[in-house]
Amino acid sequence: MADDRRNGKRERSIPMLRKTISVLLALAMVSALTACAGGDGSSESTPAGADPSSAASAGGASEAEDKTYGKLTISGVTGDPDAFIVAGVEKLQAEHPEIEVEYIPCDNSTREQVIKTAISAGDPPTIGYYWGTRVNSFYDIGMNLDLKGKISEEIVSNVNEGMLEPCLGENGEIYALPMKTVYHTTFYNKTMFDEYGFEEPETWDEMTAIFETLKADDIFGFSTNSATMQDCLYGMTYGELDAKVGEGTAYGVADGTVSVLPGTEAGEVIRGCIEQVQAWYEAGYWYPGDGGINVTQDDANAAFSQGRAACTFIYSGALEVLKNSCDFEIGTFMKPTSEAGITSIDNIEPDVFFIPSNASEEQINTGLAFLEIILGHEIQQTIVDSGQTPSMTSYTFENVDPLLEEVMAELDSGRLQAGVNPCRTSSEMQNFIKQQIFAAPCSGTMTIDQTLEEMERIRLAAGEAQ
Structure with a gap:
């Protein structure tokens, strides 16, 4: 799916007739x-x-x-x-x-x-x-x-x-006018990585190997706010969608114009990401193990700052909070991808x-x-x-x-893109992505097929509401 925003144009599916308030x-x-x-908008140079x-x-x-x-x-x-x-x-x-x-x-x-x-x-x-x-x-x-x-x-x-x-x-x-911004990223315990001799992982396999080594020493691979911010982790789908389906697909999913049903190209890519997270969860890499799908932001931050989790999937704006609570050096990297050569993308x-x-x-x-x-x-x-x-x-x-x-340098990398988070599709989709996209299949309340079907239902409902 082509995305003309990268060529200086903008596409957004907006209804021909706006709702009357x-x-x-x-x-x-x-x-x-x-x-x-x-106000003529003029100003001196x-x-x-x-x-x-x-x-x-x-x-x-x-x-x-x-x-x-x-x-x-x-x-x-x-x-x-x-x-x-x-x-x-x-x-x-x-x-x-x-x-x-x-x-x-x-x-x-x-x-x-x-x-x-x-x-x-x-x-x-x-x-x-x-x-x-x-x-x-x-x-x-x-x-x-x-x-x-x-x-x-x-x-x-x-x-x-x-x-x-x-x-x-x-x-x-x-x-509207932006005042500041955050993007979803991965902060990691750089001191711990250096002690173990770890390099920043670029693929899921490399990250899994790190998690496996740490588990042997009773250290969790990662923490995240799974109670209300699973979109911090969902960002791993963006680069996969654009690489495997076509440039602009991640934006199309967020725009509600691309189907995510089981069997569709986009749906199967998202399935692969859910399966990877589910594998990490079942292996016990997600803090705190069986309860990982109900962790609040405060708990996730505490696990990271206390060295109980080596990485945390989070938003960049939490940097100052983490710095003030950590007694180790913090590093940051973009989310690894399923294979080498895929460009990691995240939402700004x-x-x-x-x-x-x-x-x-x-x-x-x-x-x-x-x-x-x-x-x-x-x-x-x-x-x-x-x-x-x-x-x-x-x-x-x-x-x-x-x-x-x-x-801040990531802003110039081209890897941060506005509008790829499907939370913007609708309020219902926002709640689903933040609270259910990984929690539902990991907890067994939904199969991955049912998760994708629910995401599709919400997508279609948003389109009908317009």
Whole structure:
């Protein structure tokens, strides 16, 4: 299956007729868009590595004085807000002391519904905070304000292209902006690997051999958050699908346009990956053995940091947490493949902010000011300081951790691709991939055939819902 995104084009199966949200929302959208029309998107040239948001703010100072700013309400934050959000809020309030701030609480399972309910009810937040490769679940039904021409083109041009891609509409609309990103990776105990004389594995057989050696010393091969993040492990399918079925197949599976039924090419490739994970589980390599399919993130992190598991399949944003809890050197590698010569691919997952399409003029003014601050050098440095990957990769950063540099370097490797995680197919698919894709066959609650059939049912249901 060809994927024209790699040739500069973008394909996404979007229904010809978007769903109607409500008459109230439609009227509010028109009102908001009319009220906020303006901003030519022009900016002066900014030197490479400099902060384009500073130039944009300086150029628009007199215009900003005439604007009225509303309350900054951020919805989609789970738990305590990240340090970069807090720093951005503080800077915004320093510039506009009249702006009040509120965070709308939610968790990962309710995040989407909380934001959508508020927008549909005509009480939108100023900023929606969500996963980049699932933000289309909002803009496909008209819930996102097009930011093109409202945010400086100079700022937009400095956003990492791979992170920005999921935020773009079919006609060049900018429906969201990425702040930072994570990708699924493998962190490993480099100190332990060196002591055993292990090289970073490139194939499943090489990884299995490492696991077997470690088991003899009562060390588990790997841990992972199997309770809610099995997509960290599902990434092993992406390179296999593109290599064995055709380039772009992994994206097609995630897009819901490729069948995964037993007997289909894609289905059989996914079967092979499940069988490999199942073999590791049955051999006792998956921490903590029989209970491996019910491990939380905290438990998986603890097993790794305490040296009970040599590797952990996880997201790159956990680096700082692991560094603070581990007394050994950490290394990272892309997931091994079934055979040498297959390029390992994994999903890049930007964290994005968007402004709802029915936000008031005052909310839009506040939201735009906040976005430009977050994309500025100062706040992007805060993201780097927290051990995470910033969206403005063209900036020059200070005191970058060497391992973070290695993580960030993968962005230029071509092996990280936005949109290949099928969690974006639908909310139901997201829950299935995160909680069942490996747990169901490993626990015996489903056969692999039944697992693939369920994945196909969810895929078809998502298509019908559109």
